[in-house]
Amino acid sequence: MEVRKARPDDWPDIAGLNQRARRVLPQLWWWEEHLADDLFIVVERKGIVAGVLFAWPDESPVAWVRLAALDDALDAGEWLDLALPPVLEGLRRRGTRRLAWMDYGGWVGPYLEARGFKPLTEVVTLVKFDRALPDKNAVGVRLRPASDADIPAVVAVDRAAFTPHWWHSETTMRRRAAVASHFAVAEMAGEVAGYAEGELRLPKAHLNRIAVHPAYQGRGIGTLLLRDALRAFWRSGAEQVTLNTQADNRYSQRLYRRFGFEPTGDAVTVWELQL
Numbered sequence: 001m002e003v004r005k006a007r008p009d010d011w012p013d014i015a016g017l018n019q020r021a022r023r024v025l026p027q028l029w030w031w032e033e034h035l036a037d038d039l040f041i042v043v044e045r046k047g048i049v050a051g052v053l054f055a056w057p058d059e060s061p062v063a064w065v066r067l068a069a070l071d072d073a074l075d076a077g078e079w080l081d082l083a084l085p086p087v088l089e090g091l092r093r094r095g096t097r098r099l100a101w102m103d104y105g106g107w108v109g110p111y112l113e114a115r116g117f118k119p120l121t122e123v124v125t126l127v128k129f130d131r132a133l134p135d136k137n138a139v140g141v142r143l144r145p146a147s148d149a150d151i152p153a154v155v156a157v158d159r160a161a162f163t164p165h166w167w168h169s170e171t172t173m174r175r176r177a178a179v180a181s182h183f184a185v186a187e188m189a190g191e192v193a194g195y196a197e198g199e200l201r202l203p204k205a206h207l208n209r210i211a212v213h214p215a216y217q218g219r220g221i222g223t224l225l226l227r228d229a230l231r232a233f234w235r236s237g238a239e240q241v242t243l244n245t246q247a248d249n250r251y252s253q254r255l256y257r258r259f260g261f262e263p264t265g266d267a268v269t270v271w272e273l274q275l
Contacts, residue, residue, distance in 0.1 A: 005038055014035075023068075031067040050079075057091065103271060141219070151174055
């Protein structure tokens with residue numbers, strides 16, 4: 001087998017592998033734009049693309065595996081031993097300190113553990129079917145649609161509220177804003193104190209992210225943002241709303257329980273490797 005960097009002309013073969021492979025990550029990143037990057041590795045067997053691995057840090061000390069797919073006939077351990085080392089080498093050159101991997105489907109976890117990855121957390125999915133809402137107001141807070149001018153402040157909220165694993169760059173946040181069905185900020189004393197964004201997938205809606213700057217937490221801003229997002233989704237025809245959170249994030253789960261969100265039973269293990 002041959003291991004090499006991806007090339008722009010690999011796009012049809014990689015897209016085809018993503019469609020037919022059973023061991024694959026959901027397509028949540030713009031991988032097509034990185035086909036000439038040294039963090040995008042292709043494994044070929046007899047001239048055919050049989051496996052791909054791509055990681056990207058997105059202006060964070062933590063990189064995530066953004067694309068992983070391998071042909072049914074390719075052994076996952078062999079694929080990792082071929083594709084992972086050049087990815088790690090490229091990340092170390094960039095100064096990246098950790099590599100995280102969300103194990104959708106649970107097919108790669110044992111292989112990651114054998115290569116030094118450790119479980120970081122579990123991401124669980126919650127769902128809300130009813131339309132009951134808690135009644136709480138926050139004094140001095142104004143909710144409004146986010147604008148492009150808000151993006152740097154929204155990114156600053158992210159970096160204050162989350163560990164580097166969950167940071168977005170300004171470029172990524174602008175992409176999110178461009179496709180989001182709902183993107184609102186909470187403003188307090190003229191400052192962006194928090195935000196919420198999500199998208200419709202009718203008859204469902206999914207809240208991608210909600211965050212409040214630590215300096216403004218405990219004032220009911222998260223409640224306002226979540227209530228506002230739910231009402232926006234319902235006005236647009238959503239019949240149920242889902243969101244993801246970390247299983248060990250008790251603070252967020254208390255908020256979601258007050259709103260009537262319940263676990264769906266879906267959980268994804270996040271693995272991490274120290275570089």
